[in-house]
Each structure stands twice: as C-alpha cells, then as structure tokens.
Amino acid sequence: MECSEAEWQARLDLAACYRIFDLLGWSESVYNHISVKVPDEEGAFLINPYGLLYSEVTASNLVKIDIDGNIIGSSRYPVNKAGFTQHAYFHRHLHWANAICHVHTTASMAVCSLEEGLLPINFYACNFIGRLAYHDFEGVTVRPEEGARLLANLDDKNILMLRNHGPVVLAPTLPSMFVQMWALQRACEIQVATLSMGRPANFISDDVVAVHQRDLKEVRVPGTVPGATDFAAWVRRIDRIDRSWRD
Numbered sequence: 001m002e003c004s005e006a007e008w009q010a011r012l013d014l015a016a017c018y019r020i021f022d023l024l025g026w027s028e029s030v031y032n033h034i035s036v037k038v039p040d041e042e043g044a045f046l047i048n049p050y051g052l053l054y055s056e057v058t059a060s061n062l063v064k065i066d067i068d069g070n071i072i073g074s075s076r077y078p079v080n081k082a083g084f085t086q087h088a089y090f091h092r093h094l095h096w097a098n099a100i101c102h103v104h105t106t107a108s109m110a111v112c113s114l115e116e117g118l119l120p121i122n123f124y125a126c127n128f129i130g131r132l133a134y135h136d137f138e139g140v141t142v143r144p145e146e147g148a149r150l151l152a153n154l155d156d157k158n159i160l161m162l163r164n165h166g167p168v169v170l171a172p173t174l175p176s177m178f179v180q181m182w183a184l185q186r187a188c189e190i191q192v193a194t195l196s197m198g199r200p201a202n203f204i205s206d207d208v209v210a211v212h213q214r215d216l217k218e219v220r221v222p223g224t225v226p227g228a229t230d231f232a233a234w235v236r237r238i239d240r241i242d243r244s245w246r247d
C-alpha cells in the first residue's frame with residue numbers, strides 16, 4: 001500500500017501490538033481498541049478494522065481515521081466509530097498521548113469493579129498505587145459529552161480505570177503503553193488470585209510503595225526507552241508464530 005515510511009512503521013508496530021495483545025489473551029472478540037497517532041500526518045490515527053479479530057489485523061488492513069473517526073482515504077473495512085469516541089477525546093486534548101489502549105480483560109475489569117480498585121498488595125500493584133485515576137460508570141462510553149468528565153478525572157495521570165468497565169492506558173509511545181498495560185494486567189491478575197484465597201491480604205505500606213516507585217527505573221535495560229526491550233521481545237515471539245501481521 002502507498003504511504004509514508006513513518007506511517008508504514010507505525011502500521012507495523014500497531015499490527016504487532018494487536019497480535020501481542022491477542023497472544024496474551026487481552027483481545028475482546030472484535031471489540032476494544034488500540035489506537036496510535038500517525039507520526040507525520042497531523043490529525044490522523046490508526047485503528048483496528050471493525051469486524052476482524054486481533055489475530056487477523058495486519059499492517060495494511062489497519063484503518064486510517066481522522067479525530068472524528070471518519071476514514072481517511074479508503075478502507076475495505078469500517079471502524080467502530082462509537083468505540084473510538086473516548087480515544088478521540090484523549091487524542092484531541094492530550095498531545096503527548098500518541099498511543100492509547102482500552103481493554104476488557106477479566107482481571108482488569110474485575111479490579112475496576114471493586115470498590116477500592118487496585119490495592120497495594122503485590123509487587124506490580126506498587127508500580128501504580130497513587131498513579132491511577134478512576135472514572136465512575138455512566139453506561140457505554142459513546143457520548144462525546146462524557147469526554148470532559150473523563151479528562152477531568154484523568155487529571156495528571158496516564159491510566160484511567162473506568163469503574164465497572166476496564167482500564168484506558170495512555171502513553172507517548174506504543175512500547176511504553178504496552179509495558180504499562182502488561183504490568184497493570186499482572187497486578188490485576190494477582191489481586192484477583194490473592195482476594196480469592198479467603199485469607200487477609202498483606203498490605204504494603206506507603207513508605208515501601210514510595211521506595212519501589214523511586215527505584216523502578218533501575219529495572220529498565222540500560223540505554224533503552226520505556227518498554228522498547230519488552231515490545232521487541234514480544235514482536236520476536238509473534239514472528240515465530242505467524243508473520244502475516246507484516247502484510
């Protein structure tokens with residue numbers, strides 16, 4: 001297909017990301033979205049073709065849309081315009097949020113459905129304590145007028161836990177979004193497992209959470225940007241399964 005070098009690279013990265021989400025069990029039939037900004041085209045975004053499974057997404061069948069969800073150029077597939085509503089709101093108002101995902105994984109939805117949300121009871125949860133925003137459920141998120149409240153509730157955070165619904169993770173880059181989604185998913189899975197044991201959970205103190213968050217950057221592979229090493233590793237993993245996402 002005809003597009004700029006930069007757009008093709010963004011298409012490859014996003015298609016890989018859909019396949020990785022699928023491999024990790026984070027896909028939701030043909031629903032939910034991961035969206036990215038096209039780097040060299042103002043007001044253009046890439047999103048999944050509506051009606052395809054994440055395992056069927058390829059670089060060339062991703063759909064290019066404007067901020068209102070209208071298709072730019074042509075596409076064999078429609079987009080879930082209603083589902084893009086909340087992504088559009090964040091992309092429009094948060095210029096650092098080049099990559100956004102929203103998922104309905106069982107563990108993250110379960111934690112979003114708990115009154116206290118994510119609890120400081122495991123290693124991964126400590127990454128996020130004090131850094132998550134919450135937004136009360138108002139019904140399916142398709143009304144633009146909810147946008148102002150989504151943005152107000154997000155405030156200065158980059159992860160919005162939609163109560164009774166699921167998380168939205170926003171980041172400057174796709175690998176950064178991915179690695180935060182990965183750790184959040186692990187935190188939620190472990191919380192679900194812990195609370196299911198019927199014994200009191202061991203809560204981690206604020207002091208230890210602060211130390212954990214201060215030292216977290218030491219975990220990154222030296223000289224790399226957040227998530228890049230993880231994302232590249234998972235790209236190799238999906239390549240070993242099937243390289244059709246590169247089409």
Ligand SMILES: [Zn+2]
Pocket residue numbers: 102103104165166
């Ligand atoms: Zn949703």
